[in-house]
Amino acid sequence: DTAVSQTPKYLVTQMGNDKSIKCEQNLGHDTMYWYKQDSKKFLKIMFSYNNKELIINETVPNRFSPKSPDKAHLNLHINSLELGDSAVYFCASSQEVLTSTDTQYFGPGTRLTVL
Amino acid sequence: AQKITQTQPGMFVQEKEAVTLDCTYDTSDQSYGLFWYKQPSSGEMIFLIYQGSYDEQNATEGRYSLNFQKARKSANLVISASQLGDSAMYFCAMREGTDYKLSFGAGTTVTVRA
Numbered sequence: 001d002t003a004v005s006q007t008p009k010y011l012v013t014q015m016g017n018d019k020s021i022k023c024e025q026n027l028g029h030d031t032m033y034w035y036k037q038d039s040k041k042f043l044k045i046m047f048s049y050n051n052k053e054l055i056i057n058e059t060v061p062n063r064f065s066p067k068s069p070d071k072a073h074l075n076l077h078i079n080s081l082e083l084g085d086s087a088v089y090f091c092a093s094s095q096e097v098l099t100s101t102d103t104q105y106f107g108p109g110t111r112l113t114v115l
Numbered sequence: 116a117q118k119i120t121q122t123q124p125g126m127f128v129q130e131k132e133a134v135t136l137d138c139t140y141d142t143s144d145q146s147y148g149l150f151w152y153k154q155p156s157s158g159e160m161i162f163l164i165y166q167g168s169y170d171e172q173n174a175t176e177g178r179y180s181l182n183f184q185k186a187r188k189s190a191n192l193v194i195s196a197s198q199l200g201d202s203a204m205y206f207c208a209m210r211e212g213t214d215y216k217l218s219f220g221a222g223t224t225v226t227v228r229a
Contacts (some may be wrong), residue, residue: 033216041154041204044214056215090160101148101167102210104217106160 003027004107006091012113013081021076021110023091026036030095031055033104034066037088046089049074081114086114116141119207124215128197134190135182136223138207141153144168149190151181154222165204166190173203197227216229 006023013019025032031058034046048056049068063079078085091107120139128134138194140149151163166174166181174181182191192202207215 029228031215035217041217041222043206043208043217048215050215080123088158101164101165103148103150103165104210105162106152108159111158 004093004105005106006047006089006110007106008110010111011114012115017081017114018049018077018079019081020078021091021112023049023074023076023105023107025072025091025093025105027095027105029093029095029105030071031093031102031109032068032071033092033094034074034076035090035092035106037090037109043090045054047074047076056078061103076113081112082112086112117143118211119209121207121223122213124221124224125224127228128194130199130227130229131196132195133193133195134201134225136160136194136207136225138190138192138220140188140190140209142209142211143206144211146148148210149181149183149184150208150210150217151179151190151192152206152208153201153203154206155200160206164192170221194225195222197225199227199229201225202227 004008012112031050033048047066052068068074094102094104147168151165153161164176164179178195180193204222205221207220
């Protein structure tokens, strides 16, 4: 039983293309996140949604647009892909927001390669 | 300013021995949570252990324990009786009470030798 799932696991595409990554969680959590892990393995938050509402939007280019159709899903759409977008993108979820004790559970990651 | 500092880029440990991974943090919040995650070569991020700022006892989960020293602002992970499957990258992370996101350290790569 996968808790947080992402599709696809690997994504190879050309510069300038538009692509989407899907994320689903079956944990019944209210909050979902997108993190980016760069080539040096550094992890940084991009977005967070709580009950379908955007609550975190870090300084991410406008080409990145998250969409949450319901609280179990958070998709990431990327327009006009650039070489620098190559990274591993992780989806995560947690039960509550505004609680430092709240544990985030991560999906398996999507490795995006832009050629 | 860096909120989480992991000073050990890589470590080697002999199988069955214990290893300590260092993590120091910086926050002015009274309420915060400290987390450790494991990332094996397969790439997934696995939650290991959590310590709350108000917890008086050090957290333990099986072979993982967290050496929490609040005055020093350190939250070191101890892995006892290392196994070959413990070879991975380990990340320390913090969630501050006023914030939603996790702030991660740079990670420490652990290699367990047979």
